[in-house]
Amino acid sequence: MSARRSAIHFTVNGERRAVQAPPMKRLLDVLREDLRLTGTKEGCGEGECGSCSVRMNGELVNSCLVPALQAEGAEIQTVEGLALDGRLHPLQQAFLERGGAQCGVCTPGMLMAAAQLLDHNAHPTLPEIREALAGNLCRCTGFIRIFESVVAAAAAKMDERASEAVLEQAHNAR
């Protein structure tokens, strides 16, 4: 059998990384074991629960269903890449303030799925939020607070943009 390892190169949270891994090793395991990025969780291991959601080349994927070789050359973002310079992402802040996280196992996947939604749809409706998070299961059944957190984060991002726009106007007026 081919126990061969391949050199696999990709970018994770903006950093270029290389690992030696069997090509069929799951991206989930490469992230957790080889790169020690343990924010990404394993729930079901079969694409049903969304706990292992990461973004690969701008798409939301279940990292338990991605063989490492298919991540060659990819841009990957994990939950560790959401906060910028120690400042929480608006979604993380909202989950924190609104009780959107309980046991925490589904939370990284929820955050990644919600981030993917807000990047494509800054003002999602509740049905749109429910659809975007339909593949992410919370067994603490905290869905309502999770949905509320996403709504709050969208509003916060709006405020951020609004205040940036005001600052820019002020700057231009000088």
Next chain:
Amino acid sequence: MRGSAEAHELVAPGSLDAVLELLALEPGQWTPIAGGTELMVAFSAGRLNAPKLVSLWGIPDLRFIETTVESVAIGAGATFLDLRADTVLAAELPLLARASSWIGSIANQSRATIGGNLVNASPAADSSPALLAYDAEIELVSVRGRRRIAYREFHTGYKQNAMAADELMYAVHVPRRFARHRQYLRKVGTRRAMAVAKVALGATALLERGVVREMRLGAASLTPFPTRLYRTEAALVDQPVTRETVRAAREALLGEVRPIDDIRSTVEYRRRVAANLLEEFLLELRQERAQS
């Protein structure tokens, strides 16, 4: 995780030609893997019977949606998010766009491909009823060349299809001639998201003065593989949509479907619901006629 990554070889030749050469060199030895939403589940569970895998992911020649005057050509490597984003599909072939939105979650739709859905050939495949109702064609490719077959003849048995060992699915061609057809698609599952169909029915019908001229019915989870319901169609073609026709069509359907009892549903439930779905569509046709 029960599967062992060391037990499987995986190569990514990167181009369609290189994949086809590999399949021709050792026919039947290589298992193509695209988005992995089926095979990686089997792998994790330790039941992936595929020692040698060849990756189709990221091969541009397989990931496209192209529109011509007659048809929409969907590359086998197009993902269901690609299908959902296509404006021609949304406008003219809405059943396929809707079926695409049923495939698992966003994280599954970003990886699952139409080719994978069809080659995997689950009796419950979400894209099948729509493709049967639209009379789609499958284009296969190998180093020997290309050929097309009607999708209704693609599945030949449970998890079996008409592909030769060295062939790969290249594209699905969906004709653009259903704008005047009445269209129907409904899936019955345990919950709205992330559910495998207990029963699904897709249909296109062309009526002239209240008489059925064309009828195509595509069924999932009612037979060992996705299939047209030819006898039920025959009970409807050239008939006005009357109560008697509806009754005859229900009878034909119940005589034709062969559902099974499994973890998701029962024979009896599937038979009844399938007949009810058909009736729902036929009653829609009647109502429209009454209104027009």
